[in-house]
Structure formats: structure tokens, C-alpha cells
Amino acid sequence: MGDNHIQKLTMPKWGLAMTHGKVIDWVVAEGDPVAAGAEIVEVETEKITGAVEAPIGGILRRLVARPGDSIPVGGLLGVLAEPDVNDAEIEQFIEAFQPEEMEETGEDQGEVPEFVEVGGRRLCYLKRGAGDPPVVLLHGFTGNLNNWLFNHAELAKYRTVYALDLPGHGQSSKDVGDGSLGTLVESVRDWMDVIGVSRAHFVGHSMGGAITLALAEQYPERVLSCALICSGGLGPEIDHEYLDCVVEADRRKQLKPQLEKLFADPAQVTRQLVDDVLKFKRLDGVADALRTIAGQLVVDGQQAWMIGDRLQSLAAQIMVIWGAEDRIVPATHAKNLPTAVRVEVLEGCGHMVQMEEAGKVTRLLQEFIASAAEVRR
Amino acid sequence: MARVLTFQHAINEALDQEMARDPSVILIGEDVAGGQGADGEMDAWGGVLGVTKGLYGKYGGRVMDTPISESAFVGAAIGAATAGLRPVVELMFNDFMGVCFDQIFNQAAKFRYMFGGKAETPVVIRTMMGAGFRGAAQHSQSLYSMFTHIPGLKCVVPSNPYDAKGLLIEAIRDNDPVVFFEHKRLYQVEGDVPEETYTIPFGEAEVVREGNDVSIVTLAEMVHESVKAAEVLKAEGIECEVIDLRTTSPMDEDTILESVENTGRVVVVDEANPRCSMATDISALIAEKAFAFLKAPIKMVTAPHTPVPFNPNLEDLYKPDAGNITVAVREVAEYQTSWVTTTSKN
Numbered sequence: 001m002g003d004n005h006i007q008k009l010t011m012p013k014w015g016l017a018m019t020h021g022k023v024i025d026w027v028v029a030e031g032d033p034v035a036a037g038a039e040i041v042e043v044e045t046e047k048i049t050g051a052v053e054a055p056i057g058g059i060l061r062r063l064v065a066r067p068g069d070s071i072p073v074g075g076l077l078g079v080l081a082e083p084d085v086n087d088a089e090i091e092q093f094i095e096a097f098q099p100e101e102m103e104e105t106g107e108d109q110g111e112v113p114e115f116v117e118v119g120g121r122r123l124c125y126l127k128r129g130a131g132d133p134p135v136v137l138l139h140g141f142t143g144n145l146n147n148w149l150f151n152h153a154e155l156a157k158y159r160t161v162y163a164l165d166l167p168g169h170g171q172s173s174k175d176v177g178d179g180s181l182g183t184l185v186e187s188v189r190d191w192m193d194v195i196g197v198s199r200a201h202f203v204g205h206s207m208g209g210a211i212t213l214a215l216a217e218q219y220p221e222r223v224l225s226c227a228l229i230c231s232g233g234l235g236p237e238i239d240h241e242y243l244d245c246v247v248e249a250d251r252r253k254q255l256k257p258q259l260e261k262l263f264a265d266p267a268q269v270t271r272q273l274v275d276d277v278l279k280f281k282r283l284d285g286v287a288d289a290l291r292t293i294a295g296q297l298v299v300d301g302q303q304a305w306m307i308g309d310r311l312q313s314l315a316a317q318i319m320v321i322w323g324a325e326d327r328i329v330p331a332t333h334a335k336n337l338p339t340a341v342r343v344e345v346l347e348g349c350g351h352m353v354q355m356e357e358a359g360k361v362t363r364l365l366q367e368f369i370a371s372a373a374e375v376r377r
Numbered sequence: 378m379a380r381v382l383t384f385q386h387a388i389n390e391a392l393d394q395e396m397a398r399d400p401s402v403i404l405i406g407e408d409v410a411g412g413q414g415a416d417g418e419m420d421a422w423g424g425v426l427g428v429t430k431g432l433y434g435k436y437g438g439r440v441m442d443t444p445i446s447e448s449a450f451v452g453a454a455i456g457a458a459t460a461g462l463r464p465v466v467e468l469m470f471n472d473f474m475g476v477c478f479d480q481i482f483n484q485a486a487k488f489r490y491m492f493g494g495k496a497e498t499p500v501v502i503r504t505m506m507g508a509g510f511r512g513a514a515q516h517s518q519s520l521y522s523m524f525t526h527i528p529g530l531k532c533v534v535p536s537n538p539y540d541a542k543g544l545l546i547e548a549i550r551d552n553d554p555v556v557f558f559e560h561k562r563l564y565q566v567e568g569d570v571p572e573e574t575y576t577i578p579f580g581e582a583e584v585v586r587e588g589n590d591v592s593i594v595t596l597a598e599m600v601h602e603s604v605k606a607a608e609v610l611k612a613e614g615i616e617c618e619v620i621d622l623r624t625t626s627p628m629d630e631d632t633i634l635e636s637v638e639n640t641g642r643v644v645v646v647d648e649a650n651p652r653c654s655m656a657t658d659i660s661a662l663i664a665e666k667a668f669a670f671l672k673a674p675i676k677m678v679t680a681p682h683t684p685v686p687f688n689p690n691l692e693d694l695y696k697p698d699a700g701n702i703t704v705a706v707r708e709v710a711e712y713q714t715s716w717v718t719t720t721s722k723n
Contacts, residue, residue: 174573251581271587282543282575 006093007056007080011065013073014045014149020072021045023065030063034080037359041065041077046272050150052077053359059083061090074099113145113171118191124171125164125191129156133199133224135369137163138188140206140232141297142246142277142290144170147205150358155365162200164191166208168293174285179292181305185214189222201369203227205354206329207297209234213307216316225317225372227365230326230351234311235333236302242328243294247287252278264325264350312338317372321361323349342368380572385428385564387538388503391545392429392465394574396436399463402549404429404440405454406467406503411442425469426505426564451477451502455485455554458500463549470512471504471520471558485554486529497552501545506534507560507598507648508685508696517685517692519597519649522658524556525625531555531579532626536600538568540623543577550576560598580627584636588616591706592636594659595646596622603646605699606706615710625655633659634667641672642709646702651679673712676705 011021024042028034039051040060054060058080065077076097079090113126126145135155139147145163155161165172167187168179177183188211192200201224204212209231216223232238242261249255256274260266280286297304311318319342322331328351334343344364349356382390396402404410410433411422423430433440443450447468454466468474474481481502488496508517524532531553535541541559548555585600586607593603600621607617618636622628637643643663647656656677663675678697686692 250578271584279539279571279575282577283571284574284576 005082005085006090007058008076008093008097009040009052009055009078009080010099011043011071011073011075011077012052013153014048014050018045018073020070023067023069023071023077024049025067026063026078027051028060030060033057033059037363039359048149048270048273048355049268050355050358054080056080061085061087062094064094072099113165115171116191116194118187118194121167121173121175121187123165123167123173123187123191125162125195126152127160127162128152129158129160131159133201133373134160134162134197136188136192136197136200136202137161138202138204138208138211139163139166139169140208140230141243141293142169142280143205143208144280146170147352148354151354151362151365154362155369158366158370162195162197164188166211168286168289170280174283174289176289176292178296179289179294180296181210181214184211184293185218188215189219192222198222199224201225201227201372203229203365204231205229206351207232207293210297210303210305213311213314214305216314217307217310220315223316225319225369226314227319227321227368229321229354229361230323230329230331231320231333232297232303232329233305233307234320234337235330236306237330237333238298238301238303239328240298240301243298246277247290247294250278250281250287255281261327262351263356264323264348265356268352268356311341317368318342319344319364319368321346321353321364323351323353323356325349326351326353380570381567382538382542382570383564384535384538384541384559384566384568385426387542387568387570388428388545388559389430389432390570391542391549391574392432393435395546395549396432396439398574399549400439401461402439402463402465403457404432404436404465404467405443405450405457406441407443407445407450407469409433409442409467410440424467426561428559428564429467447473448477448480452480452484454500454502455480455498458485458498458554459488459496463499463501465501465503465549468502468504470516471506472515472518474504474520474523481524481530481554481556482527486527489553490529498554499549499552501548501551501555501557503545503557503559505561506558507562508680508692509562509598511687511689511692512561512685513687514684519558519560519647519680521556521558521596521625522649522654525628525655525658526653529554530626531624532558533579533624534558534560534596535623536560536563536597536621537566538570540577540583540621542570543575544579544623546574547576547579551579558597562598566601577623579624580629581623582629582632583621583623584618584632585621586617586619588618588640590616590640590642591710592618592620592633592640592643593646593702593706594620594622594633594636594643596625596655597648599646599648599697602697602699603702606702609699609703610706610710613707615706617706622655630662630666633662637663637667638670641670642712643671644676644678644702644705644709646678646697646705648680648697650682651677652682654679672714673709676709678702678705 021043034054036057062079168176202212209228210233322334409429454464645656
């Protein structure tokens with residue numbers, strides 16, 4: 001970590017394929033103070049644009065990487081330090097900086113998705129970190145385990161964190177049976193049995209939130225806590241047009257405007273992101289799988305399954321996170337929840353809040369899971 | 378998604394998976410089994426460059442070697458297609474198409490039209506194309522424009538492994554005759570290819586790279602040369618949009634026109650000879666439908682109007698490359714209309 005009073009800022013690794021990131025622009029000027037968790041520099045990868053956040057508070061003493069530079073993962077972007085550190089020490093720190101190559105290769109080895117047979121389906125998941133009880137991340141409709149790109153590794157610093165590709169999604173089998181919420185819940189529970197996880201903290205996004213709630217209701221002994229992000233199952237409204245269009249779109253032009261609804265800032269939808277979704281949708285069986293699930297999720301333009309008043313009787317602790325500008329499932333569903341439920345509505349974010357405000361959401365999850373773990377003990 | 382395959386293996390996998398999925402898919406061609414009837418069938422050569430290797434061992438009689446008689450076996454494949462099979466026939470080099478033009482142009486391409494829409498001919502004709510292989514004048518041509526010219530044929534000209542697999546599966550499942558061009562120089566190109574089967578619709582160009590200054594419209598191996606040129610030009614401050622046609626029939630006119638409407642400057646890059654080519658066809662399209670948006674004359678980068686030379690130095694000169702493309706793009710990017718110059722002088 002270097003000297004106590006000097007903190008490096010390095011290129012993060014967002015996803016398996018990332019080897020380099022391109023510096024777009026510094027949000028903070030050299031010499032300005034920054035708070036821990038503040039966004040400091042915007043970085044673009046082939047897949048996504050995101051912000052690197054300050055690991056600690058301090059003064060941004062040096063911008064080492066310049067806008068337009070391509071920096072390898074682990075490479076030095078800048079240096080943070082308190083004002084009393086003199087310039088010579090900073091220079092020395094930059095001179096002596098060595099990227100942590102060993103750590104990188106070690107991490108890479110653990111970052112290969114695994115496959116298991118669950119009830120005749122092949123399910124794909126990515127396991128990171130170590131420590132019980134584990135956390136399970138469940139993505140939303142048309143998502144995949146990469147939706148947790150910015151959160152997964154950070155959460156896995158403290159415990160085992162699994163991200164699952166739900167049936168019909170990512171690299172899992174495209175057979176979804178009747179596509180009902182019940183079928184998805186059963187397959188998550190069966191998957192836990194196969195990989196030997198008896199109970200876990202759950203983080204569910206959108207449809208994954210509804211699955212989390214239904215799982216907690218049916219199998220309370222398996223669910224330690226529920227963190228629900230822009231979740232389904234908490235109210236009737238949903239942009240059903242989005243679901244229909246995403247299912248039927250098979251050209252970039254049709255898909256892009258739909259995907260833009262996912263983010264508060266439509267510019268987040270890069271060509272690569274559209275490409276990835278399009279490539280997924282073109283796999284044999286995906287269109288049918290999504291159509292089947294969508295037909296069960298939404299009936300007469302409204303969410304078919306809602307937990308309603310039964311939320312109060314769930315044993316697990318619950319936190320709800322929402323993007324204030326969510327255009328798929330409205331943030332109003334975060335209102336009027338039981339007082340025991342912790343609610344965080346993040347301004348300037350849409351439906352993909354865990355990507356749009358990755359640092360903040362990860363910290364909220366970290367805090368919540370830690371406190372829920374305490375209570376359960 | 379993160380699995381890497383060569384272009385050649387992507388084609389082999391598409392054939393393998395479709396043969397496994399649909400028993401009516403068969404392979405016919407010179408040496409596609411290779412060693413049929415001899416010992417060591419599992420090691421059969423599988424085509425002159427090994428693209429169909431392993432399939433004879435797996436599918437036996439559904440992979441058929443033929444005599445060197447293109448008109449007979451292409452005709453047989455077309456006939457089999459009308460009778461309910463889905464043959465994938467390999468015509469080793471597109472240069473040999475001449476001997477079976479009647480089967481392709483007059484028979485396969487016309488059946489649906491002449492039989493009142495009732496006949497279907499789900500045949501795929503796979504063929505190698507392209508220069509740079511030291512194959513001389515009869516094994517190196519790029520003849521996709523000739524097939525694009527004929528109504529009733531679909532023409533696919535992929536540039537990378539992902540597209541090759543998805544477009545070939547689409548071609549096999551298509552109910553009309555498709556000519557599928559494989560550039561020999563791309564066979565060893567690697568790229569991410571999903572293990573699962575997938576299809577890419579015909580008539581959708583791929584914007585390989587976005588840019589606001591000059592549009593480069595291209596296909597097949599020239600996509601790679603154009604991207605190289607775009608990298609060089611980026612350093613000079615010229616941002617190129619590179620469009621990979623993927624299929625020439627049907628052709629994605631919208632993507633071309635939208636790009637030109639944005640940039641106003643266009644270079645068409647085509648490895649084929651220049652006359653009556655994709656380059657002239659695309660240039661005509663732009664001149665007719667996007668003339669008002671043009672800020673510079675359309676520039677074509679093509680081979681010269683000569684056969685492909687056997688002499689390696691001449692062959693290298695014959696083929697367009699990143700260097701030629703860079704020069705052409707600069708010229709188009711720097712072009713000022715003369716009336717602007719005249720008015721500013723007065």
C-alpha cells in the first residue's frame with residue numbers, strides 16, 4: 001500500500017476481459033481536496049465508462065495519467081496525500097511505484113466462471129473471495145453476472161460472493177421451463193444445494209430482487225438478508241413496453257433506445273454495451289426464453305407477483321436501494337415500506353444504479369450485509 | 378463469450394453444430410471429407426485447407442467427396458436442396474464458379490421466382506476468395522460482386538470469426554441459395570466466438586469503429602486494413618467510421634447512408650477489380666441518395682483492372698492495403714470544394 005500518508009490511485013479491473021483502461025478526464029484538479037469515495041477520474045474501457053473513486057480522503061497531489069492515456073490494470077493514475085507531505089516524497093513515491101503484477105495474476109486465476117448441472121440445466125456462476133456466510137448476487141431480466149462488474153470484487157474483499165447467471169441468461173442454459181418466478185426461485189435454491197451453500201445474504205437487482213423476496217418468503221432458512229436494488233415485487237408498475245421491445249428487438253437500432261432507458265444518462269449506453277446485449281439475444285433459444293419469462297413477469301401491463309403486506313413478516317433484514325430516475329420500475333416503490341426496511345434513493349441514477357453509482361451502492365451493501373450478519377449472530 | 382477461435386474453426390464449428398442439430402444438412406465438395414474410403418478416416422484431411430476437418434469422422438456419409446466436376450456437384454447440391462435437404466456445397470475457389478454459372482445463376486437463383494414462390498432452394502455455396510495467398514490469377518480473385526448482381530442469390534462476405542459462425546448458421550437455415558465467401562487470408566484470424574449457436578441477420582452492416590470525419594465502407598479482409606488505416610489517421614486527428622458490410626446481398630443501405638450523412642466524406646475500400654464492383658455500386662448508391670451531404674468526391678480504393686499477379690511483389694502492389702487507404706482518406710478529409718475557395722478569394 002506504500003507509505004501510510006501517501007495513497008496511490010490505480011487503474012481498476014472492471015471485468016474479466018479488461019487489461020487496460022483509457023483515461024477520459026480528471027473530475028478533480030491537481031491540488032484539490034477529495035473525500036473518501038469521491039469520484040476522481042473517468043475511465044473508459046471497451047465495455048463501459050466509469051469513475052474511479054478516492055480510496056481515502058486527502059489532497060489529489062499528482063495526476064500521473066493524462067486524458068487519452070491508456071493505462072494497464074494496476075498502473076498508476078495519480079497520488080493522494082495530506083498537505084504536509086512534501087513534493088520530494090511524492091516524486092520518490094511515483095519513481096518507486098511498481099504495479100502489483102502478482103496480485104493481478106492471482107486474481108485472474110480465481111476469476112473463471114464455473115458451470116454446474118442443476119435440474120437438467122447448466123448454470124454459470126462466478127465465485128470471488130472467501131468467508132462465510134456468502135453473498136449471492138442475482139441480476140435482472142436480460143442481465144447477467146457482469147451487471148455486478150463494479151461491485152463484485154469489492155464486496156468479495158470480506159466474504160465469498162457468488163454472481164449467478166439465471167436460467168435463460170448469460171452463459172446458463174436457455175431452457176427456462178414455464179419461465180415463472182417460482183421456477184427461477186427453485187433453480188436458485190437447487191443451485192445453492194449443488195454448490196453446497198445452505199444460507200446466504202442476497203442482493204437482487206430488478207427481477208433478481210423479486211426472486212430474492214420470493215426465496216426469502218418460501219425458504220426463510222436460506223436467506224440471511226435481502227438487499228433489493230430497483231427491485232421487482234414491491235409494486236404493480238413496470239415499463240412493460242421496455243420488456244416487450246427488448247424481447248423482440250433484433251437490430252441495434254431497435255435495441256439502443258430501449259437500453260438507454262436503463263440509465264439516467266443515456267450516454268452510458270456504449271456501442272459495446274448494445275453489441276453485448278445483441279450478441280446475447282442472437283444466441284439460439286434466448287428470444288424464446290426471454291419471451292417466456294416476460295410473459296410471466298408482466299400480466300396486463302403490471303407486475304404479476306408482488307409481496308405486498310407479507311413483506312413485514314419476512315424474517316430477513318431488508319434494505320432497498322433505488323435510482324431516483326429509474327424509468328423501468330419507478331422509485332415510488334421505495335416509499336411507504338415498513339419502518340424496519342432501510343431505504344436509500346440515489347439521485348441522478350436510473351435502473352442500473354449499481355453501475356451508475358457503483359462505489360456508493362457497494363458501500364451501502366457492505367454496511368448492510370455486515371450489520372445483518374451481526375444481527376443474525 | 379471469452380472463448381477464442383480462428384475464423385477457420387468458427388466455420389467448422391458452425392457446420393458441426395448445424396449438422397448435429399439438423400440431419401438434413403449435408404456437405405458436398407472436392408476433398409471436404411478427404412481420404413474417404415481410405416484408412417484413418419478420423420484424420421481425413423477435410424478440404425484443401427482443412428476447414429471441414431473432423432466432420433467426416435463424425436457424420437460419415439453426410440460428408441461427400443466429389444470428382445473435380447463443379448457443374449455436376451454444384452448442380453447435385455442444388456437439386457438436393459429442392460428435394461428437401463440442406464446441402465452446404467464447397468466450391469474450392471470462387472474462381473472456378475465459371476464452370477457452373479448455369480446451375481447457380483439460371484437454376485438455383487430462379488426457382489423461387491419461376492415456380493410462383495412455391496419452390497425453395499436452401500443451398501449454401503461456400504467458396505474461398507481473395508488475393509495475398511500467392512495463388513496466382515486463377516485462385517485469387519474476389520468475385521462477390523458478380524453474385525450480388527444476380528437477383529435470387531444472397532451473398533455473405535464475413536470479416537471475422539464471430540460473424541463467420543453466426544452468418545454461416547443463418548445461411549444454412551435460410552431457405553434461399555446463399556453464396557458464402559471465405560477470404561483465405563482470414564482463416565487464421567482469431568476472435569471471441571460463443572460456444573452456443575447463434576445467428577446474425579443478413580443485411581445488417583457492422584460499424585466496426587465510430588468516427589465523425591470520414592466514412593470507410595468496406596468488407597472482408599479490407600475491414601482489417603481499414604481499421605489499421607483508421608488507427609494511423611486517428612493520430613493525425615482524422616476520425617474514421619469503418620463500416621463492415623458483412624453481406625452484399627441484401628445490403629444495409631441505411632447504415633452506409635446514415636454514416637455518410639454524418640461525415641459527408643467517404644472512401645469505399647474493395648479488394649476486387651474496380652469495374653462493375655461493390656465499390657462502384659456503393660459509390661452510386663451514395664451519389665444517388667446522399668449527394669447533398671457530400672463535402673468531397675467519393676474515393677474508391679480497389680485493386681487495378683488487371684488479373685491478380687503471381688509475382689509476389691506485384692501481388693502485394695495489386696492489393697489495397699492500409700497505406701493506400703490512409704492516403705485516400707487524407708485526400709478526402711482535406712478536400713475543399715472549389716466554389717468555397719473562389720468565393721473566399723473574391
